[in-house]
Amino acid sequence: MKRKKLIALFAVLTMTAGLITGCGTSGNTEESAASVDEGAAGEETAVDEGAAEETASEAEPAGEAEAVTIWYYWETEGHQVALDQVIQEYNSSQSNYEVSAKYVPFADFKKQLSIGASADELPDIAILDSPDHASYVEMGIFEDITGKFDVGNYYEGTVNSCTVDDKLYGVPFGVNCLALYYNEDMLSAAGCEVPTTWDELMTTAKALTTDSVTGLALCSVQNEEGTFNFVPWLWSTGATSYDINNENGIRALSFIQSLINEGVMSKECINWTQGDVMNQFIAGNVAMMENGPWQIPTMQSEAPDLNWKVTLIPKDSEYSSVLGGENYAVISGGNVEGALDFLTYATSEEQVKFMMDKFGYISADKTIAANQFAADSPYQPFVEELNYAMPRGPLAEWPSVSDAISLAFNQVITGTATPEDAAAEAQATIDGIVK
Amino acid sequence: MKKIKRMFRYENVGILFVFPAFLYMLVFVGYPIIRNIILSFQDVSAGNLVRGTKSFIMFDNYSALFHDSIFRTSLSNTLRYTILCLVFQFMIGFILALFFNQRFALAKPIRGILLAPWMIPVTVTALMFKLLFATDIGVINYILRSLHLINKNIEWLTTPGTAMFALICANVWIGIPFNMILISTGLTTIPKELYESASIDEANKVQTFFNITLPLLKPTIESVLILGFIYTFKVYDLVYVMTSGGPVNSTHMLSTYSYKLSFEMFKYSKGSAVANVLLLILLVVGIFYIKVTTGGEEE
Numbered sequence: 001m002k003r004k005k006l007i008a009l010f011a012v013l014t015m016t017a018g019l020i021t022g023c024g025t026s027g028n029t030e031e032s033a034a035s036v037d038e039g040a041a042g043e044e045t046a047v048d049e050g051a052a053e054e055t056a057s058e059a060e061p062a063g064e065a066e067a068v069t070i071w072y073y074w075e076t077e078g079h080q081v082a083l084d085q086v087i088q089e090y091n092s093s094q095s096n097y098e099v100s101a102k103y104v105p106f107a108d109f110k111k112q113l114s115i116g117a118s119a120d121e122l123p124d125i126a127i128l129d130s131p132d133h134a135s136y137v138e139m140g141i142f143e144d145i146t147g148k149f150d151v152g153n154y155y156e157g158t159v160n161s162c163t164v165d166d167k168l169y170g171v172p173f174g175v176n177c178l179a180l181y182y183n184e185d186m187l188s189a190a191g192c193e194v195p196t197t198w199d200e201l202m203t204t205a206k207a208l209t210t211d212s213v214t215g216l217a218l219c220s221v222q223n224e225e226g227t228f229n230f231v232p233w234l235w236s237t238g239a240t241s242y243d244i245n246n247e248n249g250i251r252a253l254s255f256i257q258s259l260i261n262e263g264v265m266s267k268e269c270i271n272w273t274q275g276d277v278m279n280q281f282i283a284g285n286v287a288m289m290e291n292g293p294w295q296i297p298t299m300q301s302e303a304p305d306l307n308w309k310v311t312l313i314p315k316d317s318e319y320s321s322v323l324g325g326e327n328y329a330v331i332s333g334g335n336v337e338g339a340l341d342f343l344t345y346a347t348s349e350e351q352v353k354f355m356m357d358k359f360g361y362i363s364a365d366k367t368i369a370a371n372q373f374a375a376d377s378p379y380q381p382f383v384e385e386l387n388y389a390m391p392r393g394p395l396a397e398w399p400s401v402s403d404a405i406s407l408a409f410n411q412v413i414t415g416t417a418t419p420e421d422a423a424a425e426a427q428a429t430i431d432g433i434v435k
Numbered sequence: 436m437k438k439i440k441r442m443f444r445y446e447n448v449g450i451l452f453v454f455p456a457f458l459y460m461l462v463f464v465g466y467p468i469i470r471n472i473i474l475s476f477q478d479v480s481a482g483n484l485v486r487g488t489k490s491f492i493m494f495d496n497y498s499a500l501f502h503d504s505i506f507r508t509s510l511s512n513t514l515r516y517t518i519l520c521l522v523f524q525f526m527i528g529f530i531l532a533l534f535f536n537q538r539f540a541l542a543k544p545i546r547g548i549l550l551a552p553w554m555i556p557v558t559v560t561a562l563m564f565k566l567l568f569a570t571d572i573g574v575i576n577y578i579l580r581s582l583h584l585i586n587k588n589i590e591w592l593t594t595p596g597t598a599m600f601a602l603i604c605a606n607v608w609i610g611i612p613f614n615m616i617l618i619s620t621g622l623t624t625i626p627k628e629l630y631e632s633a634s635i636d637e638a639n640k641v642q643t644f645f646n647i648t649l650p651l652l653k654p655t656i657e658s659v660l661i662l663g664f665i666y667t668f669k670v671y672d673l674v675y676v677m678t679s680g681g682p683v684n685s686t687h688m689l690s691t692y693s694y695k696l697s698f699e700m701f702k703y704s705k706g707s708a709v710a711n712v713l714l715l716i717l718l719v720v721g722i723f724y725i726k727v728t729t730g731g732e733e734e
Binding site: 110111118138140222268396403411 | 482484486487565569570571590592594595679680699701703
């Protein structure tokens, strides 16, 4: 009898132990799943990171190198490799800190930061989308770094995106904006001039549209990415993000709707990300597109023979574009000293130039940006467009405002509401958020 | 000491065996659910997730939901989607199960191959159907046009009504093998003698089906339908990849809307309230399932 009890007890113990080890393994699989993701995005990075781990284990016995972790969401291989190279150089340049970076997919980035914040498992540095910055400042997870970095030379909009109540909560990483790409061969074949106004854009787009080609495409998905692509049209009329239900806002919505109704823009745009739009453009299915400078490296390598140029987004009453890009943020409660040390290194002119070049980004530092590109570089129009670019927000409730804007544009594109009704509905939502 | 001894008596050993599983459920299932219920009674957004007080607003989140038109659409979408998917995948699955139950060459290998849709990751299926239903480059429009059934491409995924139809098609395709296999297994448990005696009594095929096959399959059918309901009701990945709840919020399900509220708009409490509505409905179905299955065993 006694023996039976012992056996039972033993069995229970082993099972409980199995439970605990079971948890351990599941944690590991999660990590390896993450590295598979990275592998899919860029094998080279995974290899590089393997190398990083090696150096880490070599460095460990020698000293007290403190770990500094970074989260970022760039899926482009070139971006990952460039960031990794900067990290490697930083790690070998000093022995106090050991920096490592982790890729979190863009779709999961906000979720991971939210979960990390409530579970107290955040990185030391986050490189995040600038319009979300204010929300996380309000959440209280970012360190106040006022006075630690000289941002006097930076584009005002980028600095505003990480400033709340006159305090600086981040450093702009790089800046981008949207402009109009056009297929030069198609334009000259149709005998068109480069459009500068909405009327010209409509005429040109009509002339360029054939059975297999649509004149214009812009990413119209119903989320922040869509909002990013819609606001230049909205702002060009003089409307603001918070004041849509007026003549100007309705004109912007009507114009996008007429592009669809005239058949010069495909309704499928509501399912196309900016990457999809670019793919349609280089495949020759689209003659003009609204897109950002980060597509240029991919376009040059995927379609070296395609003859395209970039120009300002055509205007209604004034030229307008939207400011995009990422900010570095230091997480409070983490390894703040180490994070600041790395950021000081990464924001030095040499490193900024290297990364901007590899990323296809424009430096947020005006003095660097001014001399960054040759006059005939395809990036140069973006530097000009930056003069007209405005930031979204900064507002802690920006995600809700953004949702109202992208919903309104999606309603007119799909024809489920008139521009007047869509504007009124969006305004009602926005008024409920911004009192 | 005696009490401890009594605890280890042989009759009680079963409890000890169940204990690890119970502990696991408590930590990994029970805790999140309770935490989520508490969250749904609070007012938590970006501002007070980490710091500050989380005030209890009790049922305010829930009452706000019922005034929220997107929530109402999501709820009715989820129900409509689940029921339509269940009807079609069950009927088609049943017919295929009966068909492959006949003894003919290759019946078994083909039935095995038909399991493929069930085994392909849902995101892959979703991407595949997204391309099939694409307006200009989609195969479905191409076939319909070649057959002269339509002369203008149908905008499947960019029109509210048809987007739902496309989602249902994709899910029915995934669900058919699941239904087929479970019903096939059920069919093999019916003793052959019954069919033999039926044929001696000169019963026809229809009579055999309604008087032998269907009644004896009842427990299987109940399980298939209820499990199918649970699987279909909590759909997330398929919708997220194919439409992300669009166009114009017309295909949001409870799961996708909950995700959007919580992680895209930082309305954590409202998002968890939506998740709890989902949980409540599935809980009712789950209890019903336990009743049905254990009831069957007692008979």
